Amino acid sequence: MCVGEKHYARYGIRDVLESYVADVIMPDITRGGGPREMKRMATMAEAYNVLVAPHNTNGPLSTLANSHV
Template sequence: ETHAFLNGPTAVEMAHRLAALNFNCMWYEEPALPEYPDAIAEIRRQISLPVCVGERLHSRYMAKRVLDANASDFLMPDITRCGGISELRKIAILAESYNIPIAPHNPNGPISTIASAHTMATIPNFFRQEFMLKDVPWRDGCLSQPLPVHDGYFTLPDRPGLGFDIDESVLAAHPGLRKVPAGRAFYV
């Protein structure tokens, strides 16, 4: 994960150094900003690691530019940034036409995890779902029941909607930050 903070030559050099370590690297994530798909494609041509792009994609139109440039081996749109369930599905369907797997970005809370999991259950090119467990002690408490994760697998609930009720009193007890300087926080 480079968070797209590297320039092209540095991204290429880092990828070569990582590849030389001979460990099982799933992918090289965000080597450049998705607004520059041609730059990502050039990096991809020069390295041996698979490239994953997408946590900063805001729409299927941005995803199409990445796919048209042949800039990625995997797409990882974030349901909280790309426009929700409908847009995530559209991005996944578009990626399927390019034979690109989807691995949604999701360092977020349980609600986005559930929404992403439900969406991915309908996607034939789904690969993996990123999610955090127990990273924030009170997060599971905001749901009517804990996330059903066993041995790394998520079981979709069979209740209506997303399958969980939200305990708004837990959310109210943790209101979050109202004003965060841009350089101090990455995820909201």
């Protein structure tokens, strides 16, 4: 199951990770707090053995930012 495009910042995905309900999280870089916060979310997901697939509906600039993370 993949969730997370509407969860904001690392505090928003914490409950999802701790309850082990997702195999993949999809944080949105523009809503989630930017590249640094996205990196923090990815680090948290790694600790719970959950994959990260960035959510992107905002065009080429967000695609570039996601690829940097």
